[in-house]
Amino acid sequence: MDIPIWLFIYVDSCLFLICYLYVRKIKKRIGFQLGMNVSMVMGGMMAMLSGVLFILQFPFHFTYITMLSALIGMGSGALFGKLFDYETFVAGLTNGAIVGLMAPMIGTVAEMPGRFVWGLHILFAMVMVVILSSVIRS
Secondary structure (H helix, E strand, O other): OOOOHHHHHHHHHHHHHHHHHHHHHOHHHOOHHHHHHHHHHHHHHHHHHHHHHHHHHOOOOHHHHHHHHHHHHHHHHHHHHOOOOHHHHHHHHHHHHHHHHHHHHHHHHOOOHHHHHHHHHHHHHHHHHHHHHHHHHO
């Protein structure tokens, strides 16, 4: 890969933090259904990105990477879900856990890891655009 994996992790973390701070600022304008979607998508995407990036960086530490990506997904889904209500909190938490358990498996079997990582980040950027545009319109 052309870009180091740690740079991807840093950029993903910064984008997550910016999105969280923006959603926290205007959480009163966001409805229940949109809040549920935001928490599930952000928890899942952070779990997927962290699981794939960490398993590519440390390929022989499968158990630890699986636990770490599940915890990252649970934490980010719960963080977004806690902004709205308890049901959204639980939905973000469980979605982050499930995607976090599957992400290292997907990263392990990726045949072209460079293209796969770029594809995941393009998907993450598209999801961020959709989330922020729907939050703005709500």
